[in-house]
Amino acid sequence: MRTQPPPGRSGCSPAGLGPLPALPRGRPSRAERGGSGGAERRSRPAALPRREVSALPARPRPEAAEEGAPVRLCGSAVPREEGWSLSSARLVLACGAVCAGRSRMPLSVPLLLRPPLHRVRALGRPPVRALMNLRELVSALNDFASPALAESWDNVGLLVEPSPPHTVNTLFLTNDLTEEVMEEAVQRKADLVLSYHPPIFAPLKRITWKTWKERLVVRALENRIGIYSPHTAYDAIPHGVNNWLTKGLGTCTSVPLHPSPAPSSPAEGTHRVEFCADAEHLDAVLSKIKDIPEISCLTTLPARVEGEEQTRVSLNCSQKALLEVVALLSQNSLLYHKTEILLLQKPLLPHTGMGRLCTLSEPVSLSDIIERVKGHLQLPHVRVAVGAGRTLESPLKKVALCAGSGSSVLKGTEADLYLTGEMSHHDVLDAVANGISVILCEHSNTERGFLSELRDALAIHLQNKINIIVAEKDRDPLQVA
Secondary structure, three states: OOOOOOOOOOOEOOOOOOEOOOOOOOOOOHHHHOOOOOOOOOOOOOOOOHHHHOOOOOOOOOHHHOOOOOEEEOOEEEOOOOOEEOOOOEEOOOOOOEEEOOEEEOOOOOEEOOOOOOEEOOOOOOOOOOOEEHHHHHHHHHHHOOHHHOOOOOOOEEEEOOOOOOEEOEEEEEOOOOHHHHHHHHHOOOOEEEEOOOOOOOOOOOOOOOOHHHHHHHHHHHOOOEEEEOOHHHHHOOOOHHHHHHOOOOOEEEEEEEEEEOOOOOOOOOEEEEEEEOHHHHHHHHHHHOOOOOEEEEEEEEEEEOOEEEEEEEEEEOHHHHHHHHHHHOOOHHHHOOOEEEEOOOOEEEEEEEEEEEEEEEEEEHHHHHHHHHHHHOOOOOEEEOOOOOOOOOEEEEEEEEEEEOHHHHOOOOOOEEEEEEOOHHHHHHHHHOOOEEEEOOHHHHOOOHHHHHHHHHHHHOOOOOEEEEOOOOOOOOOOO
């Protein structure tokens, strides 16, 4: 349906359709009435009654006016993308003239669009993003991958914090935070650096200009840049580094080599102790138990034992408190022989944990797997050790992998192939002797490619509130000469 222009103004159709007929406006001029006052009568179409304008046949819409085609403003194309929202099809331009085909109209003339234009974004101007408070952002990052999933020896979370309040507009992703990468972060106006490897691992006794890691902290604080590191928490999560590495093998199913327990569970303590006591001993035992630290969930319930009315006592305790509870109960043989001790284990999280054991959908030769891995990691070379009794054409069905340094994670796993960044010389010898081939890609080469996938995942998780960019200077320090 054609949109009718308001009375008293000339309409302009989409580019290439030509001007719409003008509606009658006021009293006709002498030239229009056929008078003799004009030197030359201007040729123009006869005015139609208003009721007939809407009945004009619709002309085919040219390609330039199709959905998503650019609107031309003074010869410049403005793409129709996500941006400003318009409430109607009448777009009044605030500056310059509007070009529709070859017709040129003055400032502030309505441009009639068919179909209505819903969104326009200025050429070269990115969408407006909201800022995030640093603590709000850190909380969101912790929700994306809980630091509790990281290994106990690791140093994860917010490592460097500028004085609050600190707002974040740009999140800068890198695998290793070197001095060169830090300078890039400064130049690109980063507010928070997410470094997969923690730049602060061993404790720092001073912050000076003497060592490169101390200088990183100095530069970060000078430029009000925070530093956050997830490391092994990203190794464990289902959508993390190891899961990304499995995609280089082809179609397969995978399970964690070492599943992660739930970070928290309703049960408190490591053990549960249950025993029955008669009325004669109950009060004295309970009084002494309550004096033992690290005791929780102490409950009593009536029970009948061998026809006698007794009380069943249940409590949770830590490993240290368990020794004191057992020592107390062992003083009374009747209580001790009626005691049960249960080990409280946290439930395992599905698809979460260190390493992955992958079962290929169909057997693949070692040489084919090598090419797949090189393509996925975009590497010209990898290091390969062929298992005893195997060849490059030997079929593989099970692959155990771990991003980074995988010796401790992979050791003892039954598989046809170990895939990781680096392993010690003797661990490689052990694997080969057991008929397991090994592919080594260098440590960070098995991790860095994940950053592009992480950028997209975090953009969704953070609802596009901030800019997320990936370091360009970040690279593995080892090269093949």
